[in-house]
Amino acid sequence: MKKTGFVAVLFFFLCICVNAQSSEKLAELIDSECASFGQVAYLVGVYSNQIDENADYNIAIENFNKSEYILRKVNVDDKVLLGDLSLIVAKVGNMKGGLFYSIFKNSRYAFKELKALGILPEEADPSMLVSGRDVLAIFSSVVYENDGE
Secondary structure, eight states, X not given: OHHHHHHHHHHHHHXXXXXXXXXXXXXXXXXXXXXXXXXXXXXXXXXXXXXXXXXXXXXXXXXXXXXXXXXXXXXXXXXXXXXXXXXXXXHHTTOOOOHHHHHHXXXXXXXXXXXXXXXXXXXXXXXXXXXXXHHHHHHHHHHHHHHTO
8 A cells, every 4th residue: 555655656746847847937927027928938839739848938939929929029038018918819719809800910909809808907008017927817718718619
């Protein structure tokens, strides 16, 4: 019985070590007061299976800049604005949106759509910096809501 418990604990720690890098990056995102594009690019890349969990932020941002998720080139340490995050999560989550978002697919209408859906509070402003917790909350609200459709 003790041998089985030891093997279970050993297996548990092995699983933790294998996922250490991705969980370390997630913990870093949660703890950040102002999320960076490197962190968001990593989250998007891993979610969409475009990068490996063990990739660093530079690889994530390279891949991210080649994608259609953002309309301009960004750097790893650039801070994320709420308007930019709105567009990113709308595209990652394949959000259908209203008429203007469907036509223009830009951050202005993505932001307005998220506000209309109640995902963003009324007092939110597209030029606000977002924390890591905000990134995860908005990302999960949009992506997992639209996965069910």
